[in-house]
Amino acid sequence: xxxxxxxxxxxxxxxxxxDENEHSWSIPAEVVLKYNQDGNLLSCNLDLxxxxxxxxxxxxxxxxxxxxxxxxxxxIIEIMxxxxxxxxxxxx
Numbered sequence: 722x723x724x725x726x727x728x729x730x731x732x733x734x735x736x737x738x739x740d741e742n743e744h745s746w747s748i749p750a751e752v753v754l755k756y757n758q759d760g761n762l763l764s765c766n767l768d769l770x771x772x773x774x775x776x777x778x779x780x781x782x783x784x785x786x787x788x789x790x791x792x793x794x795x796x797i798i799e800i801m802x803x804x805x806x807x808x809x810x811x812x813x
Contacts, residue, residue: 743773 733745741747748769755763781789 741773743771746772 729744733739739745752769753767754765757763
């Protein structure tokens with residue numbers, strides 16, 4: 722990721738009033754942080770789904786992901802062949 726991609730996040734964070742929206746929400750610390758009986762931090766889970774868009778991150782089966790990637794790669798090869806033809810069939 723590039724620094725510029727964080728511009729909206731930085732601008733939102735600098736506001737005095739940070740309203741929740743489809744891209745930002747509040748979660749109680751107890752949900753994110755897990756402590757042992759002695760009060761020592763065990764883990765910090767930042768991998769939580771957006772409650773405003775629960776379907777945003779759909780985890781697909783690995784076989785389907787592989788098939789989708791191959792389909793896209795084949796399309797890329799087709800497009801590159803078309804480009805090479807347009808350029809006059811340049812030698813490899």
